[in-house]
Every structure is written in structure tokens, then in C-alpha cells.
Amino acid sequence: MHTPVTIIGAGLGGLTLARVLHVHGIPSTVYEAETSPTARAQGGMLDIHDYNGQPALRAAGLIEEFRSLILEGRQAIRVLDRDGAVLFERADDGTDGRPEVLRGELRRILLDSLPAGTVRWGHKVSGVRALGEGRHEVTFADGTSVVTSLLVGADGAWSRVRPLLSDATPQYIGRSFVETFLLDADTRHPASAKAVGGGSLFVPEPGKGIQAHRESGGTLHTYVALTEPQDWFAAIDFTDPAAAAARIAREFDGWAPELTALITAGDTAPVLRPLHALPIGHRWDRVPGVTLLGDAAHLSAPNGEGANLAMYDGAELGKAIAAHPDAVEAALAEYEQTMFLRGAEAAAEGTQLHEFLFGDHAPHSLVAAFTEDDLS
Template identity: 70%
Template sequence: MSVPVTIVGAGLGGLVLARVLHLHGVPVTVLEAEASPSARSQGGMLDIHDDTGQPALAAAGLLDGFRALVLEGREATRVLAPDGTVLLDEPDDGTGTRPEVQRGELRRLLLDALPSGTVRWGCKVTAIRALGGGRHEVTLADGTRLGTDLLVGADGAWSRVRPLLSGAVPGYVGTAFVETYLYDADTRHPAAAAAVGSGALLANVPGQGIQAHRESGDTLHAYVALTRPRAWFDDIDFGDPGAATARIAREFDGWAPELTALITDGDTAPVLRPLYALPVGHRWDHTPGVTLVGDAAHVAVPNGEGANLAMYDGAELARAIVAHPGDTGAALAEYERSLFPRIAEATAEAARDFDLCFGEHAPAGMIDLLTGAAAHR
């Protein structure tokens, strides 16, 4: 079997690419290892930026659908000190340019906008080989082989496509998040709900922090950050939720109870999320017939840009493909010519933002970042 464009990975970047190509009549297949769209949780809230994510959704013809998913009030931000003192309280006054949506609902919007069969579920890529002339053959776990004129890795941090282009491997950045959920928070966890407010809560100090978003309804989604060696986390048995929760909570002894409740009162078992990143400014030599989008190209520490950049990558690659029909070499050259400077700037900015949030100047640096003061230094 042969298809003109094969995308590995049905994340936001790959789906935007598939959708824009579909709108322009370019045949495309998306290979996704997961068995179905509901195989796992799709993460929490995303703020969709007016200079990246929103233009990508516009190119996909889905701006109206996106706007229908926006959760009003979620652009509000609160920064608290460990003792609960409010350091910054910015309400959502309706003038913000980065509306918040649930990642899973945005992904569903993109999936529903593709023809049935575009995404092939349960298709785990096990091998890829070059056929010459820019074509590649993809082998799946069930033995199926597919030839393609253009192969796009949209398969995240641990991409199976990236090794065709680069030997770079994501490295642990020294910090991990521990994820918890509190359900029916206004009723069952009122103090924590009040601390979070209507949008996002940030309570960071050098090397650690408690962060949370209010998701749809009154669900609180917390990310507890700790800068510790990977081995420190390996010594915690996350298979024993009670013991793991107690161990993480000990790192926040003396913090306000409305903050530590986001750790101790979780309604789900704590989930460890170590953070990994590719080298800042990651790039590769042009290789005929293959390229990358999203985290496969530029996974970085989180600063709200990752999903937006992935969608923007997808839209930009689609634009280049459409602009150069039948000439994948020219399309990839145009795409990568703009991609690499964008990667360099975005990943450097992510590293700076992360340091402001968790480095020696937290929380003052984080407040400067949120209020725009850091940009003027």
C-alpha cells in the first residue's frame, strides 16, 4: 500500500496537518499507536494563543468550533505564597487573547473534522526504512507495510521518526510534575477551590511549587513540581498511592492547608510526569521525504507554547505542501527554513520562562513574567 503523505501520531500537530491537507484535497493517512481516541486521558487545559494556535485552527477552518469549546473565566490567574498570601490576582475580564479549552475536546474537534478512516488506530510503528528518491516504507506491529512519498513525525518526545533526521534524544531537565485531580471541588474541597479561583493557581518557590487549573465544571487539576534527581522519584513507590502522596506532601511541610490539599486530597492516584527536553534550538540536515512537527521536533519544558507550536507547525507544513504540489523537496525546504529559527527562539524562551517560574528568583520572576515586566528587563 502507498499513500502520498503519512503522518505518525494523532496529536494536535498531526491532526491540524491532516485537516489542512484534507481541505486542499491532498490524500493523507495518520497512523496512531493508541487503540482508540479514548485510550488514555488527553491532558488538561490549553491556552490557545492568538499568534500560533488560533491561526493554525483558522487554517483548518475550525475557529468557530474552537470558540464553542472555550471555558469562560479560565484566563484568570492567581499567585500565592506558601503561607497562602495572595501575591497576584488577575481576573479574567474578557480582554485576554489566550482563551482556555480542554485538550481532549480540542482533539475531538480535529478528529471529527477528518473523513472516517483518515486516522488508523492501533497502528504502532516498529520500523522505517528509506526506499530512495525521498520515499519511505513504514512497518507496523502487525507486519503491515506502507510506502509513502512524505513521512511526517508527529509522534511526540519519543518519536520513532526523529532518528531518521537526528541523533538527539530528550534529556531529563531535573524537574518532574506529580499530577492529581480533585473532583466536585466547590462542594468537597472548598478551601482548595477558593485558592485556585476561576482559572489557574501558581504557588512556586525555587525548586518546587503547587500549580492547578480549574477545568470544566468544578474539577481541579493539580501539577506539583519538584526539582529533584530522577533517582529521588524512582525511590518513591507510585504503585502505593497513599505512600507516594505522603512522600510528596512532606516536601511541602508548613505550606498553607488550602495548597497542600491539592496534594493530599486528590481523588486520583498521583501520577509522575518527569519533564524532558531536546537541546535548545534542535535542528537537522534536510533529508528528502521526511520531517517533524511538534514535540518530535522541539519538545521543551512547559511554558504554554508546546501545543500551540505543534498546531502551528502542522498548519505551516501543510501550507508549504500545498504551495509546492508534487515537489516535497521544495515543500520541506520552505517549511524547515522557517521552522528552525522558530524552534531556536521558542525553546530558548521556554527555558527562560521555566527558570523564572522555578529558579532562584521565584516567585518574583514568575510574577514579572505574568505581568510582562520580565520582557522589559
């Protein structure tokens, strides 16, 4: 394999690709805008699925390291109504079908598995251009550049690589999350801790809802969902955390206090997370020397599949390159055709999940979906 692989983005997908390539003796370089592995908090819990995320880690030779990260009991699920009454509850069955780990810890084991110098930190992409014959030049904000004959955009929703392949841009889906954290909740916020339970909490209603995870150390990580235009959120001053939390909580007047406390008692400033998606079924014609993975390729409404799909994309692309070392274009074509299909399927499922969560029949639609899943 003589073609240097250049990966833009040191998220889970890009790192999985780099690791699978390394397992097969193929060098790569990952360019990341962040200045260090600890420059930014890496988000909360991820459920890693036995049909995509776990096979990706197995291909990366990291399944045992992954298992050491699992937080026991976090597969538990409960659905409450606005009064705090339990509508559905399922205990962690211990099967490891969707075990929960912290995103930052998962990223750490991927980083630790790569040769020193594989990731080049502090390289923010400022431009990408085609040079012909499958070669591309990537320019960085510091004025440096690199020329590569195999470029992979693993750079997320606002990918700088995507325009080489597609004119599509993510569009706001009409809903945003507001993220909050309660720390040491079992001691400091026992009612809220009891409401969340041992794993994941869903309290959905038409157009809005509260979702929370129990993380490590008694941390409760909450996403408050509201179906409102972006202008509505722009009118809230998020530089005033208390006022912003109070404004968001007003949308949940009359809800049980242990639920609204997940918003108003936060130990960190509330963070607005607008939700965007690419068109379902997003695809492109084969362009020599470049491809995409993860959110750069198939960003969709959040449905628990994003990180799993990114890692699976990375593993499948790495395996395809290794299987066709002298026919990289064949490898890319093979990878893209299956990636397009799974991305479209996951995006459609995500749209359906949001209907269960926030459609006219919530919360009963979500309870029905979970009940059918239990029976299947």
C-alpha cells in the same frame, strides 16, 4: 498533488496537518498507536494563543468550532505564596488572547473534521527505514507496513521517525511534575477551590512549586513540580497512591493546608511526569521525503507553547505542501527553516519561564514577569 502524505501520530499537530491538507484537497493517512480516540485520557486544559494556535485552527477552518469549546473565565491568573497570600492576580479580560479549552475536546473537533478512515488506530510503529529516492517504509507492531514518499513524524517526544533525521534524543531536565486531580472541588474541597480561583494558580519557590488549573465541572487539575534527579522519584512507590502523595507532600511541609490538599486529597492516583527536552535549536539537514513537527522536532521544557506550536507546525506544513504541489522538497525546506527558528525561540522562552518559576528569586521573579507583561 500525487504524493501520498503519511503522518505518524494523531496528536493535535498531526491532526491539524491532516485537516489543513484536507481543506486543500490533499489526502493523507494518520497512523496512531492508540486503539481508539478514547483509549487514553487526553490531558487537561490548554490555553490556545492568538499568535499560533488560533491561526492554525483558522487555517484548518475550525475557528468557530474552537470558540464553542472555550471555558469562560479560565484566563484568570493568580500567584500565591506558601502561606496562601495573594502576590499577584489578573482577571480574565475576555479578549480571547489565550482562552482555555480541554485538550480532549480540541482533539475531538479535529478528528470529526477529517474524512472517515483518515486515522488508522492501533498502528504502533516498530520501525522506519529509508528506501532511497525519498521513499520510506514504516513497519507496525502487528507486522503490517506501508511505503510512502512523504513521511511526517508527529509522534511526540520519543518519535520513531526522528532518527531518520537526527541523532538527538530528549534528556531529563532535572525536574518532574506529579499530576493530581480534585473533583467537585467547590463542594468537597472549598478551601482549595478558593485558593485556585477561577483560572490558573502558581505557587512557586526555588526548586519546587504547585500549579493548578480550574477545569470544567469543579475539577482542579494540579501539577506539583520538584527539582530532583530521576533516582529520587524512583524511590517513591507510585503503586501506593496514598503513600506517594504523602511523600510528595512532605516536600511542602509548612505550606498552607489548602495548598497541600491539592496533593494529599487527590481523587485520582498521583502520576509522575518526568520532564525531558531536546537541545535548544535542534535542527537537521534536509533529508528527502521526511520531516517532523511538534515535540518530535523541538521538545522543550513546558511553557504553554507545546500544543500551540504543534498545531502551528501542522498548519504551516500543510499550507507549504499545498503551495508547492509539484515541488514537495521545496515545501519541506521552506517549512523547516521557519519551524527551526520558532522552535528555538520557544525553547529559550521555556527555559527562562522555568527560571522565573523555580529559580533562586521565585516567587518574586514570576510576579515581576507577570507585572511587566501587564504593562507591555
